[in-house]
Amino acid sequence: MAVLTEEQSMLRDAARSWVQEKSPVTAFRKMRDSGVELGYDATAWNEMAEMGWAGVIVPEEYGGSEFGYLSLGLVIEELGRTLTASPLIASGLGAASALILGGSDTQKSEWLPKIAEGTAIATLAVDEGPHHAPEKVALTAQSTRVGYSLNGKKTFVLEGMAANLLVVSARVSGQPGDKAGIALFLVPADTKGVTRQKLSLADSRGAANIAFDNVLVPESAILGSVDGGYALLEKVLDRARAGLSAEMLGAAVQAFEVTLDYLKTRVQFGQVIGSFQALQHRAAKMFTELELSRSAVEAALTAIDNDSPDVPELVSLAKAKMGDTFHLVSNEMVQMHGGIGMTDAHDAGFYLKRARAAEAAFGNQAYHRDRYARIQGY
Amino acid sequence: MADFGGTDLETFRKEVREWVEGNFPKALKGVPNPMAREERGNAPSADMETWRKAVGAKGWGTPSWPKEYGGGGLSAAEARVVTGEFNRAGAYNPIGGMGVMMFGPTLLEYGTDAQKLEHIPAICRGEIAWCQGFSEPGAGSDLAALSTKAVDKGDHFEIDGSKIWTSGAQWADWCFCLVRTDTAKKHEGISFVLFTMRQPGVEVRPIPLIAGSSPFCETFFTGARAEKKDLVGPLNGGWTIAKRLLQHERSGLTGAGGGLGSGGKSLEQLAKDYVGHDDKGRIADHDLRSRLVANAINMRAFQQTAVRAMLEAKGNASPSSATSIMKNAGTQLIQERHEMALEIMGHQGLGWEGDAFDADELAAVRGWLFGKAFTIFGGSQEVQSNIVSKRILGLPDLTQSK
Numbered sequence: 001m002a003v004l005t006e007e008q009s010m011l012r013d014a015a016r017s018w019v020q021e022k023s024p025v026t027a028f029r030k031m032r033d034s035g036v037e038l039g040y041d042a043t044a045w046n047e048m049a050e051m052g053w054a055g056v057i058v059p060e061e062y063g064g065s066e067f068g069y070l071s072l073g074l075v076i077e078e079l080g081r082t083l084t085a086s087p088l089i090a091s092g093l094g095a096a097s098a099l100i101l102g103g104s105d106t107q108k109s110e111w112l113p114k115i116a117e118g119t120a121i122a123t124l125a126v127d128e129g130p131h132h133a134p135e136k137v138a139l140t141a142q143s144t145r146v147g148y149s150l151n152g153k154k155t156f157v158l159e160g161m162a163a164n165l166l167v168v169s170a171r172v173s174g175q176p177g178d179k180a181g182i183a184l185f186l187v188p189a190d191t192k193g194v195t196r197q198k199l200s201l202a203d204s205r206g207a208a209n210i211a212f213d214n215v216l217v218p219e220s221a222i223l224g225s226v227d228g229g230y231a232l233l234e235k236v237l238d239r240a241r242a243g244l245s246a247e248m249l250g251a252a253v254q255a256f257e258v259t260l261d262y263l264k265t266r267v268q269f270g271q272v273i274g275s276f277q278a279l280q281h282r283a284a285k286m287f288t289e290l291e292l293s294r295s296a297v298e299a300a301l302t303a304i305d306n307d308s309p310d311v312p313e314l315v316s317l318a319k320a321k322m323g324d325t326f327h328l329v330s331n332e333m334v335q336m337h338g339g340i341g342m343t344d345a346h347d348a349g350f351y352l353k354r355a356r357a358a359e360a361a362f363g364n365q366a367y368h369r370d371r372y373a374r375i376q377g378y
Numbered sequence: 379m380a381d382f383g384g385t386d387l388e389t390f391r392k393e394v395r396e397w398v399e400g401n402f403p404k405a406l407k408g409v410p411n412p413m414a415r416e417e418r419g420n421a422p423s424a425d426m427e428t429w430r431k432a433v434g435a436k437g438w439g440t441p442s443w444p445k446e447y448g449g450g451g452l453s454a455a456e457a458r459v460v461t462g463e464f465n466r467a468g469a470y471n472p473i474g475g476m477g478v479m480m481f482g483p484t485l486l487e488y489g490t491d492a493q494k495l496e497h498i499p500a501i502c503r504g505e506i507a508w509c510q511g512f513s514e515p516g517a518g519s520d521l522a523a524l525s526t527k528a529v530d531k532g533d534h535f536e537i538d539g540s541k542i543w544t545s546g547a548q549w550a551d552w553c554f555c556l557v558r559t560d561t562a563k564k565h566e567g568i569s570f571v572l573f574t575m576r577q578p579g580v581e582v583r584p585i586p587l588i589a590g591s592s593p594f595c596e597t598f599f600t601g602a603r604a605e606k607k608d609l610v611g612p613l614n615g616g617w618t619i620a621k622r623l624l625q626h627e628r629s630g631l632t633g634a635g636g637g638l639g640s641g642g643k644s645l646e647q648l649a650k651d652y653v654g655h656d657d658k659g660r661i662a663d664h665d666l667r668s669r670l671v672a673n674a675i676n677m678r679a680f681q682q683t684a685v686r687a688m689l690e691a692k693g694n695a696s697p698s699s700a701t702s703i704m705k706n707a708g709t710q711l712i713q714e715r716h717e718m719a720l721e722i723m724g725h726q727g728l729g730w731e732g733d734a735f736d737a738d739e740l741a742a743v744r745g746w747l748f749g750k751a752f753t754i755f756g757g758s759q760e761v762q763s764n765i766v767s768k769r770i771l772g773l774p775d776l777t778q779s780k
Contacts, residue, residue, distance in 0.1 A: 001690065002686065002689070002690075003689050003690060003692075260771055260773075263773060264772070264773065264774075271774075272774060274773040274774060275773065275774040275776055277764070277767075277776070280763065280764070280767035280768075280771075280773050281760070281763040281764075281767065283767060283771055283773065284703075284706075284762075284763040284764075284766035284767050284770075284771065285763070287703065287766060287770060287771060288703040288706060288707050288766070291683055291703050292676065292679040292680060292682075292683055292703075292707060293679065294683075294686075295679055295682035295683040295685075295686045296675075296678075296679040296682055298682075298686065299682045299685075299686075317675050317678055317679065320672075320675055321675055321676070321679050366668075369668060369671045369672060369675065370668075370671070372671055372674070372675060373646075373660070373661075373667060373670070373671040373674075374658075374660070376646065376671075376674070377646075377659055378646040378647075378649065378650060378655070378659065378660060378661050378667065378670070378671075
């Protein structure tokens with residue numbers, strides 16, 4: 001655990017006690033069983049927003065607390081422990097970052113206060129295929145007399161059904177794969193020509209595929225500059241990746257603690273199974289990986305707060321490392337629980353499913369290892 | 379980060395810088411620390427002796443140790459200044475070895491005032507080389523099974539038995555040694571004694587290892603003598619002291635940033651040189667590349683953890699739990715790098731000696747082989763996993779190790 005300021009400690013403690021009281025894993029189970037289309041509990045989200053969590057990175061002048069990314073990461077980590085489903089990462093982290101980094105005063109004034117108070121939900125619509133590939137944008141933005149016309153599709157948009165505002169990457173020139181020629185657009189989700197398809201995913205979170213059919217937006221919908229979209233997008237994505245890694249950290253730590261508790265209580269052959277060295281050393285390995293991952297995640301969030309030049313490599317490091325660790329721990333959680341871990345009545349499956357979804361989001365381990373190596377020049 | 383001390387620290391930095399300029403022999407610039415080398419058989423040069431004596435007199439080789447025992451008496455911030463200025467001048471710290479790494483800190487904690495006054499100043503001056511009499515042929519991972527006996531002869535102890543893996547015993551002046559003083563008990567029958575290696579009852583035989591010659595020895599004691607005043611801590615109370623000493627040892631054995639003996643080239647650069655790269659600069663062997671980057675990421679996370687543990691230790695009262703994982707994590711990553719260095723060099727990475735191979739290539743082979751010891755000595759990988767399981771995770775202990 002990083003050395004925290006007083007306000008960070010208070011924020012984390014508030015999140016921790018809220019999660020324990022209001023959002024245990026049973027709450028997630030209830031949400032899943034209800035089949036709610038949003039993929040989260042709206043009442044719980046209102047409470048979270050009331051506590052200011054949707055505005056942790058938002059500047060004070062736009063209604064946020066401007067505590068920074070490490071602070072938001074602390075909240076997200078606590079929420080991650082019990083798999084709390086909410087639009088916080090999509091809206092209060094990802095889309096909020098896009099507006100903070102690229103928005104004009106008008107755009108910020110219009111959207112940030114609503115995002116910070118949780119009344120508007122915004123999200124990033126970036127990927128178009130089964131793998132994260134932010135430069136492979138085929139969705140086109142064609143210049144019209146009054147603005148742009150968007151045509152194409154976006155896939156696996158987080159909180160895509162709940163969102164009021166989409167931050168859409170679109171191609172104004174060039175070919176899919178070119179980093180030049182990409183622009184970001186702010187598209188209200190109720191704009192004519194936007195069609196959403198709810199995705200039912202293994203991790204039960206809200207997500208959608210979204211089609212854009214002659215969606216007309218004004219010039220003022222462009223976020224940042226029309227030719228500088230990719231550089232902005234990378235910065236935004238790095239913030240989302242780091243925050244998502246914090247959720248993965250919380251979930252992985254909890255999955256490990258639950259498993260460790262089981263090792264200490266489950267009796268076979270007349271003794272607790274945690275007395276077997278084969279399991280002890282695997283537990284020690286998981287603990288080691290979690291410690292290394294925590295360092296990587298906290299370093300990435302801290303680098304963002306410091307606007308350090310090595311943010312891209314530190315974020316890829318954190319997402320890759322955290323992905324490997326959550327992968328390992330979620331598998332071991334099921335394996336070490338044995339038969340009970342295979343049942344839907346047990347929580348192990350939730351962690352396993354969430355692990356894979358979080359690994360894939362905003363670039364899996366292979367993506368980030370490759371990116372890390374490219375940044376390092378090999 | 380706040381730098382407590384502010385202007386005083388800058389004054390001190392200036393003072394250290396001037397002193398280093400005035401005292402560090404220019405001929406030694408960039409020379410590696412001879413204490414860190416395996417082959418210490420050669421006598422040190424006159425320059426080396428001058429530098430050792432100068433630093434020793436200042437106590438700056440052991441900057442944070444108390445002044446009254448010959449240390450520098452400096453704060454942690456000041457000690458960092460000294461290290462920084464040495465690095466800046468390309469100067470090594472000539473005061474080192476087991477006396478500094480393990481024995482000194484332990485004696486400062488557990489020794490009597492008289493013992494500290496006798497032994498610590500000589501360590502601070504780099505005059506006395508110490509060796510560690512811990513492992514025995516029958517007591518490796520299960521160290522407390524040791525059987526080297528110390529019998530009370532009135533004014534002294536008589537020591538019989540043998541130790542193994544006594545690094546540097548062939549050059550050592552003194553030994554800190556675990557001996558059995560009560561055969562009826564295991565952990566509670568062990569004492570911690572000191573004695574000179576320069577006596578008739580001590581015989582040392584170096585052990586050639588898979589990497590060739592090594593600093594490791596077998597050491598035999600036949601009626602060797604330890605004075606009563608050189609018992610550290612209470613009789614039969616040596617195990618507690620030994621555990622503390624092992625913590626000092628392990629914290630120095632994490633292998634972080636350990637060199638590969640590859641002329642300062644990164645492993646990634648070596649891979650480009652030996653294996654080739656595509657027009658985007660990516661290593662041509664994609665399988666190797668992905669393993670290299672996985673290791674690099676882990677290595678960096680390991681370093682980040684070391685920094686985090688340090689910051690947490692400053693910020694909180696309780697020690698960071700991160701430290702317990704460091705030895706296993708670090709040593710395994712270094713071994714992976716050694717393996718990949720060999721793989722990258724191909725047949726050129728298999729040379730044992732001769733001019734068909736350059737110095738980097740020969741060093742890679744020896745480093746790879748010697749590196750196998752990292753997960754064995756100072757508490758094997760398996761023992762470290764036991765310690766994490768038991769002390770950190772609270773899982774039951776079936777080995778009765780302590």
